[in-house]
Amino acid sequence: MNSALKWLPLVAAIALAGCARPDGYYHDRNVDYAEARGSSPLVLPETRDSQRYRDAMPVPEAAGEFRAPDGRFRAPSPQPLGAGRAVERDFVERRDIGRDSWLVIGADPGSVWPQLEDFARTRGLGVVASDSSRGVIETQQARLSVRQGLRAGDSEVRCDQGGAPVAACLEALEQYFGARSATASSSSLAAQRLAGEERLHLTQQGEEWVVQVPLDIDRTWAELSHQLELDFTVEDRRELLERDPEAHDFLISYMTVTERNRNPLQIVFSPDVRQMHQQIRLVLESAGPDQTVLRAENASERGFSPEDQRELLERVAGLLR
Numbered sequence: 001m002n003s004a005l006k007w008l009p010l011v012a013a014i015a016l017a018g019c020a021r022p023d024g025y026y027h028d029r030n031v032d033y034a035e036a037r038g039s040s041p042l043v044l045p046e047t048r049d050s051q052r053y054r055d056a057m058p059v060p061e062a063a064g065e066f067r068a069p070d071g072r073f074r075a076p077s078p079q080p081l082g083a084g085r086a087v088e089r090d091f092v093e094r095r096d097i098g099r100d101s102w103l104v105i106g107a108d109p110g111s112v113w114p115q116l117e118d119f120a121r122t123r124g125l126g127v128v129a130s131d132s133s134r135g136v137i138e139t140q141q142a143r144l145s146v147r148q149g150l151r152a153g154d155s156e157v158r159c160d161q162g163g164a165p166v167a168a169c170l171e172a173l174e175q176y177f178g179a180r181s182a183t184a185s186s187s188s189l190a191a192q193r194l195a196g197e198e199r200l201h202l203t204q205q206g207e208e209w210v211v212q213v214p215l216d217i218d219r220t221w222a223e224l225s226h227q228l229e230l231d232f233t234v235e236d237r238r239e240l241l242e243r244d245p246e247a248h249d250f251l252i253s254y255m256t257v258t259e260r261n262r263n264p265l266q267i268v269f270s271p272d273v274r275q276m277h278q279q280i281r282l283v284l285e286s287a288g289p290d291q292t293v294l295r296a297e298n299a300s301e302r303g304f305s306p307e308d309q310r311e312l313l314e315r316v317a318g319l320l321r
Helices: 010-018 030-035 109-122 167-178 190-196 217-231 264-268 306-320
Strands: 092-097 100-105 127-131 136-139 143-148 155-161 201-205 208-213 238-244 249-254 278-288 291-298
Touching: 092 167, 092 217, 100 167, 109 127, 109 136, 109 143, 109 155, 109 167, 155 167, 201 306, 208 306, 217 238, 217 249, 217 278, 217 291, 217 306, 291 306
Parallel strands: none
Antiparallel strands: 092 100, 100 155, 127 136, 136 143, 143 155, 201 208, 208 291, 238 249, 249 278, 278 291
């Protein structure tokens, strides 16, 4: 017995024991989740400017039930520390897939737009047309454009001529934005900001978990390739093994949550006496012009449960948010 506990009075010991019973002295907060009721939404006047009012802290939609097999509610566990943006990012980063290239800027389109206008003006590119609602600047040399990136707070900047990227222009833009900070002045790009409100969704289809990405498959592959290269670098835990831009998939080595949570008894009666990683394939599938589905498929002979699949996809989706 713990030396600190043996000095407790008998009454206190009985009280502590009571909390272990279903009808114990301590309140079970799981019940609060199950019995919670939504209140009526706030109604704004019809004369309001709808562009000025959006969800400041949007809550993602939950897929599936949070009830255990015994019917009791279980509050979902928080995402593990270390998932998501674990690597410090540069303000300007290059993305490439095939012959296509563009820049990812660590600022929202409304902040990038005035800088893109300044770039065209100071370089004397001869602006022919400028449309802030679409984020497009037509010049005599090339077409400059900015749009919402995949991750919240990111923008994608392109410089094209006849549908092909202009390498010299992208290099000049990379140097230009690299000399500036993420705290740029804002401008009105309402259409871009609204597009940025639609984010990734982790949903369940039967027993399979998938991530729905509001972006075309090529842009999604390029961003995911970059983030996996930075984050999946831990030997025997998570590693990027192969990537195929034509098939739009990745082969990774990953230690699943089932394997990480094996207890000593399970290890003793298992042929594998140490924790083992396994190969899993991350597959992107196009679901429309601006919709991509991310799947995690087992590429080994080891077990891969729906819980393992969901935990892995949560980590990968965290890299894209």
